[in-house]
Amino acid sequence: MINPIIATKLYIPALRSNVVLRPRLIERLNEGLHRKLTVIAASAGFGKTTLASGWIRSCGRTACWLSLDEGDDDPVAFMIYLHAALMAAAPNFSDGMRKLLQAPQPPPIEALVRVLLNEIASITHPFIIVFDDFHEIENKSIHQAVTLLIEHLPPQMHLVIVARELQHLPLARLRVRDQLTEVRAADLRFTISEATEFFEQVMGLSLTTEHVAMLEDRTEGWIAGMQLAGLSMQGHADAGSFIRSFTGSHSFVLDYLVEEVLQKQPAGIQAFLLSTSMLDRFCGPLCDAVLRLGNGEKETNPGANSEANPEANGQTTLEYLERANLFIVPLDNERRWYRYHHLFGNFLRQRLAQKQQVNLSVEAAGEGVNELHQRASKWYEQHGFVLEAFHHAAAAQDIEGAAKLLEGEGMSLIFRGMVIPALKWLNSLPERELGARPSLLVLHASAMLMTGQISGVEQKLLAAEQLLQADAFQDVNTRDLIGHTASIRATLAVSKHQPDMILAQSRRALDYLHPDNHPVRTATTWTLGYAHQLQGDYGAAGRAYAEALANSERIGHVIISFMAAIGLASIQEAENLLDTAAGTYRHALKLAGEPPLPAAGVAYLGLARIYYQRNDLNAAEQYAKIALPLSQQLEHTDRAVEVEVFLARLLLAKGDVSGAAARLAKADHTARQHQHVLQMPSIAAVQVQVLLRQGNSAAAARLAAKNELAISGAKCELAQGNSAAALAILELRREYVEAKGQPYDRLEVSVAQAVAWHEHGDRAKAAAMLTEALVFAEPGGYVRVFADEGLPIRKLLREIVARGAGSSYRDQVLAACEAEEQIGKQSQEGNLGQEGKDRTKPRPIQASEPLIEPLTGRELEVLQLIEQGLSNRQISERLFLALSSVKGHNRNIFDKLQVKRRTEAVARARELGLF
Incomplete structure (x- = not known):
């Protein structure tokens, strides 16, 4: 569930009918549309927003607007509003990211931006988006995300940032690339002619050129200063005398003129201004609630002159303030929502706080600041704006009220x-x-856990538990909190891949959590399934996933439904229920939306594995290639590496041994670089296959032993002629998987045992083992598990079919094995050198050894510069390294690639796909 957005934050600010046109600046902005970014940056009161809104209304392009404030200094809130703003550019804009934002723990903002960039690609027409008041954003992750957005900005999109200051965006780099248009304070200052037009048309003052020049000089072209001066002069008969006495810095000018303006207003208007100043934006009914107008509890006279009706409510007072030009900015075309000019609002809030601090009654407002915030909080809560209600409750120091809003009704904020x-x-x-x-x-x-501040989580939990232990009665609320602490600990254990801890804490959480605490219970049930799956207990994992799926669909949590469906499908796949698993993966993809969520890559990879096993390699490749870019959007996960390993396995099935080796080299490098230790065994298993295809059984055996790969180790023993050792390894493995109840693993062992018995010379046992495997595999339609084993399986299948024990399924498997024989011959020929084409076995490729010891990141950088033709000295200057360090990197590169010169290193790197 997402808090309702404030629609007025997405409205392009309305322009006054008598606004001063600034063609010199409009022309500059139009000229910059071919660049990526436009920045309008200056201190407050320089007319930045007015210029931006006026320009985009006249430039002829579709435009969308996002007014930012302190509440948007949160990655998820920022992305919610950015996505909503883009709807103005394309009404049919995809809603795929919204599902991500509904997750209990949404992905990192960088991943969200990548999803958004893919969605923006569907917009075909050019458009502009404006970030107004971007200086309100202080969160570094948002700055990094906006930098990512700028770097990959689609050509049809132009970004405009309006802010008082910009310190965290790569402006220097954009300047060098001519991708930046800048409008700064010096550009925004009113010229003499613009100032003259402003005083005449906007302020209704007829000033001499000399007087305008004096004001322009005193204010340095500062538009807000001129407006404040004009308001003050409206009560002076001698404008010249006032201007000559007018001096001071911006801060002094602001204090002086606002005092002049405020003190000249009726008491009721002063009360209204001060009391509503603590609102970031307001409408008539909200002002009524804050001032308690219209219910008889308080009589507030908004003004005593002819334009301010003593009986006026909040809406009519707002309309009066707009007509009086009292620094009020309409936020919509209907004139329902407004805000104060930032400087004016800041000043009013400072005065309100000063009166509170000195313990004086707030003469104008008649109320304490906390009480005003409490009324605003109540109004926002009643109208469904929970975040704003929480903000004002917190500002009112109403801890109980803020805590209640934070906890939410059924779901915390x-x-x-x-x-x-x-x-x-x-x-x-x-x-x-x-x-x-x-x-x-x-x-x-x-x-703290959701924001990655893991180190302090346990301390908070222990402090909470100490208080809860003192509650001897342990009512339902206490028990629910105990359950929540256990759920948090289970999630902490997930990040550390500790199945026993996850299982224990998940069970404790479900025992204690209130039955109505559906969000935490559902998430904990999913975590429970994850723990069972890590332990290899597929039955328990499947039941937990099914329960989480049913519960999440009932309460409308699409993300949890999606995650549970993927988990359930993976269990079905492991249990050889390929048709059922494919259906569940497709159900997950329906929940993923269009374009799909990044986590949909897991479902696409599952379908790829299923099609692979059924020997539809083209379909498998298509699904895997969809999975890869999606998985790459999942920051800090190993999903992309998992897809790369599958694609390497697919290349091996097609006979492309060198291509598979290159893909594995990159996957291995990524896994080591990011410490994806759980992927290392799967990478090693396919590397063993590559090394065996290359004839390097010794290196394959070392790799299998290092990673404790039983089936791979048995294949290495067979390759070295040790069939008895292979059979011993496989028998132990069979006992283990049968005890664990892992159907696919049992099938894989049975096929390997059939090959081992064949190599051992016992063809009867080999045939019996293969027949058992075929019976076990036929309901799922498995083909590749047999075809990948090569010649021994082909011979055994031919014998079985020849004895009349064939079937359409077995004929299909045999046909795939026969086709595999042809692929194997082509691959073998490709591995033979010019001097060894008459050999019957492929020669060992010694350069495959570096697959076990990949190049480091720095070595890859050096290698890329070598490929570009740079000398050692040029490389040292480019990378700011000592010349001796570059030479040391060269030696390491040559050793790992097993070459002796630069040209050989480049050629070998190209073969491995390292560039």
């Missing part, structure tokens, strides 16, 4: 994309307040 605001508030609480509330401690731990 931290599960609705509001982790950062919640965490900021929790971090701000005094230790005595936080430490006295176990529910807040648990939520604090949960928020």
Whole structure:
């Protein structure tokens, strides 16, 4: 569930009918449309927003707008509003990312941006998007995400950033590439002619050129200063005298003029301005609620002059303020929602806080600041704006109210994309307040976990448990909190791949959690399934996934449904139920939307494996190639490596041994670089196959032993003529998988045993073992598990079919094995050198050894520069390395690639696909 968005944040600000046109700046902005980025940056009050809104209304392109504030300084909230803003550019814009944002723990913002970039590609017409008040964003991850967006910006999209300052975007690099248009304070300052037009058309003042020049000089072209000066001069008969006495810095000018403006307003208007200043944006009914207008509890006279009706409500007062030009900005065309000019609003809030600090009654507002915030919080809560309600409750120091809103009704705010605001508030609480509330401690731990602050989570949980242990009665709320702490610990154990800990904490969580706490219970059930799957208990894992799937679909949690469906399909696949698994994977893909969520790559890879086993290699390749870019969007996971390993296996099935080796080299390098240790055995298993195809059984055996690969080790023993040793290994492996109840693993062992008995000379046992495997495999339609084994399986199948024990399924398997024989011959010929084409076995390729010891990241950099023709000295200058270090890297590269010179290194690297 996502908190309702505020639609007015997406509206292009309306222009006044008498706005000063600035053709010199409009022309500059139009000229920059061919670049990626336009930046309009200057201090407050320079007319940045007015210029941007005026330009995009006249430039002829589709445009969308996003007004940012402090509440958007959260990655998920920022992406929610960015996605909503883009809907203005394309009404049929895909909604695939929304499902990601609904997850209990959405993906990193960089992954979300990559999804968004793919969705933007569907927009065919050119358009502009404006980020207004971008200086409100301080979160480094958002800055990095926007940098990523700029770097990969589609050509049809132009980004405009309006801000007071920009310190975290790569502007220097964009300048060098001529991808940046900048409008700064010096450009925004009013010229004499623009200032003259402003005073005449906007402020209704007839000033001499001399007076305008004096004001332009005193304010340095600062538009807000001129507006404030114009408002003050409206009550002066001698404009010249006022201008001559007008001096000071921007800060002094602001203080002086706002005092002049505010003090000249009726008491009721002053009360209204001060009391509503703590609202970021407001409408008439909200102002009524804050001031308690219209219900008889309070009488507030909004003004005593002819334009301010004493009986006016919030809406009519807002309309009066707009007509009076009192720094109020309409946010929609219907004039329902407004905000104060930032400087004016800041000033009003400072005055309100000053009165509160000195313990004076707030003369104008008549209320304490906290009470005003509480009323605003109540109104927002009643109208479904939970985040705004929480914000004002926190500002009111209403810990109970803020805690209640944070906990939510059935789902906490931290599960609705509001982790950062919640965490900021929790971090701000005094230790005595936080430490006295176990529910807040648990939520604090949960928020820290979701933002990756793992180190402090256990401390919060222990503090909460100490308080909960003191509750002798352990009511339902206490038990639910205990369950939540266990669920958090289970998630911590998931990150460390500790199945025993995950299992224990998940069970404890489900025992204690309240039956109605569906979000946490559903997530914990899924975690329970993950633990069972890590342990190889497929039955228990399947039941847990099925339960999580049913519960999540019932409560409408699409992401959890999607994850549970993928988990369930993987169990069905492991149990040889390929038709059922394919159906479940396809169901998951329906939940993934269009374009699909990045995690859909897991489902596509599952379908690829199924089609591979049924020997439809083209379909398998198509699904895998869809899976790869999706999986690459999943930051900090090993999913992309898993796809690369599958593609290497597919290349091997097609006879492309060198291509498979190259793909494995890259997968191995990535896995080591990012410490994806769980993928190392699967990489090693396919590397063993490659080495055996290359005739290097010794290296294959070492690799199998190093990674404790039983079946791979048995194949290596067979390759070295040790059939008895192979049979012993496989018998132990069979006992293990039968005890674990792992059907596919048992099938794989049976096929390997058939080959081993054949090589051992016992053809009867080999035929019996193969017949058993065929019976076991036929319901699932497996083919590749046999075809990948080569000549011994072909011979045994021919004998079985010749004895009349054939079937359409066995004929299909035999046909695939016969085709595999042809592929094997072609591969063998490709591995023979010019001097060895008369040999019957492929020669060993010594350069395959580096697959076990890949190049480091720095060595790859050096190798790429060698490929570009740079000398050692040029490489040292380019990489800021000592010349001796470059030479040392060269030696390592040559050793790993087993070459002696640069040209050979480049050729070998190309063969391995390292460039």
